[in-house]
Amino acid sequence: MKISIFGLGYVGAVSLACLARDGHEVIGVDIDQTKLDLIRDGKTPVVEEGMVDLMQSVVASGRVSVTTDAVHAVLNSDISLVCVGTPSAANGSQDQGAVLRLADSMGQAIRGKTTPHVVVFRSTLVPGTVEDVLRPIIEAGSGKKDGEGFHLCFQPEFLREGSSIRDYDKPPFTVVGANHSYPIERLKELFGHLPCKFLQTSVRSAEMMKYCCNNFHALKITFANETARLCEALGVNPFEVMDLVCQDTQLNISRAYLMPGFAFGGSCLPKDLRATTYLAKKHDVEIPMLAGIMPSNRNHVDLAIERILATGKRKVGFIGLSFKTGTDDLRESPLVTLAEQLIGKGVHLSVYDPEVHLSRLLGANKSFIERHVPHIGELLNADVEEVIKTSEVLVLGLSTPSIQDALATHVRDDQYVLDLVGIKSKASIQGRVQGLCW
Ligand SMILES: NC(=O)c1ccc[n+]([C@@H]2O[C@H](COP(=O)([O-])OP(=O)(O)OC[C@H]3O[C@@H](n4cnc5c(N)ncnc54)[C@H](O)[C@@H]3O)[C@@H](O)[C@H]2O)c1
Known part of the structure; x- marks a missing residue:
């Protein structure tokens, strides 16, 4: 394929x-003449393992050329990969100067093309940039429509400096955000042979997932480092601890706990986080990330309170009260906190939870609920149908097949359902179903 690459x-x-190694004809474009001169001479503009030899051989093959002329590059290629820098501006926002200027030149260049050109943004871009910012610029410059005269898509790049050729050849996956099949097929021709999944998604999800990946990496590093700081203060070997943590591929290094939903609670996570934070304080160790988890969790409960109060309704029915499906443990359940706050605001509550029976609650569980919602007995109702029918707003804190059936059968058009669990059967419910933040 004939490929132009913007930003070297x-x-x-x-x-x-x-790409040149894989047999494609590649035109490199940059505004930095020094980089172009280096490549023209078969030298690498970046220090990376394997690049000295690779650059020498691909330039010698005659499949690589370089230019500062964006129009020439677009006219002489079928597909453009945009890899210009998107650094931080002084206020932390993304400096999109380079990509905006490039979109303008790209539009002018596409105006003169007779064949459909594919533009693949590979620079990391804040969600919405391709569709809301770059597309209008290219459409105005070219006088053509995305999906007709040209095709825009976003393909996040996952390579790591230091091992970038190896990462290029073995990425975790290929993700392409596109609205049409044409650019997907072209990218399959370029990257479909790689030993990984090829995933298609929306442009915005592709833009966002790149940030999520980097944020997750940063979160993991900081988790290990905060753990090490605390370990040192406690005389524990942090390498041993993190090695053990990583050996649990069921709950730790896995998909577990990575689905959006409601706040966490229960008898373990809050108390153990509190104890960890206290321990750090006692030893003068700063762990701002771990210490920030409980306040962030509370923000999630506050968001639910806001959403419920914003309906202006005063009769609220809870489906679920315990901290998770399948247990009657009410200790530190975020739904109990939610109930407590709403009662304080004068909301009339009724609660259905198939696992919670007042007469069967014992010990710490019983005393917890008696302390936080003293007249819980008056609020509990074993009849889900009645709770649904008598409420203006339903707060869905658990979702079992029988609850989904009850919602599908009994919820009316005039009722609000605040979904805290991400129900799959939303379409079968008559009322106005609103996810907490989805
Ligand atoms: N570096 C990484 O490991 C990595 C990994 C994944 C994603 N990314 C993302 O990829 C993008 C590029 O990162 P990088 O580290 O390669 O950047 P870089 O700063 O090393 O290179 C960017 C290049 O773009 C050139 N450029 C600027 N304006 C141009 C224009 N109008 N036309 C042509 N060239 C132009 C610059 O001269 C420079 O050579 C960024 O958005 C970054 O966030 C980087």
Whole structure:
């Protein structure tokens, strides 16, 4: 394929070398003449394992050329990969200067093309940039429509500096955000042979997931480092601890606990986080990330309170009260906190939870609920149908097949359902179903 690559930094230079190695004809474009001169001479503009030899051989093959002329590059290629830098501005926002200027030149270049051109944004871009910012610029410049005269898509780049050629050849996956099949098929021709999944999604999800991946990496590093700081103070070997933590691939290094939903609670996580934070304080160890978890969890409960009060309704029915499905443990259940707050605001509550029976509650569980919602007995109702029918707003804190059936059968058009669990059967419910933040 004939490919133009805009921006010959770490991402662009490695992509240029690997694509040329794979037999494609590649035109490299940059505004930095020094980088172009280096490549023209068969040298690498970035220090990366394997790049010296690879660049020398692909330039010698005659499949690589370089230019500062964006129009020439677009006219002489079928597909453009945009890899220009998107650094931080002074206020922390993304500096999109380079990509905005490039979109403008790209639009002008596409105006003169007779064949459909594919533009693949590979630079990391804040969600919404491709569709709301870059597309209008390219459409105005080219006088053509996305999906007709040209095709825009977003393909996040996952390579890591230092191992970028190896990462290029073995990425975790290929993700493409696109609205049409044409660019997907072209990208399959370029990357479909790689030993990984090829996933298609919306442009916005592809933009956002790149941020999520980097945030998750940063979160993991900080987790290990905060743990190490605390371990040192306690005379514990942090390498041993983190090695053990990582050996649990069921609950720790897994998909577990990574679905959006309601706040966490229960008899373990809050108390153990509190104890950890206290321990750190006692030893003068700063752990701002771990210490920030409980306040963030509370923000999630506050959001639910806001959403319920915003309906202006005063008769609220809870489906679920315990901290998770399948247990009657009410200790530190975020739904109990929610109930407590709503009662304080004068909301009339009724509660259905198939596992919670007042007469069977014992010990710490019983004393917890008696302390937080003293007249819980008057609120509990074993009849889900009655709770649904007598409420203006339903708060869905658990979702079992029988609850889904009851909701599908009894919820009316005039009722609100605040979904805290991400129900799959939303379409079968008559009322106005609103996810907590989805
Ligand atoms: N570096 C990484 O490991 C990595 C990994 C994944 C994603 N990314 C993302 O990829 C993008 C590029 O990162 P990088 O580290 O390769 O950047 P870089 O700063 O090393 O290179 C960017 C290049 O773009 C060039 N450029 C600027 N304006 C241009 C224009 N109008 N036309 C042509 N070239 C232009 C610059 O001269 C520079 O050579 C960023 O959005 C980054 O967040 C980087």
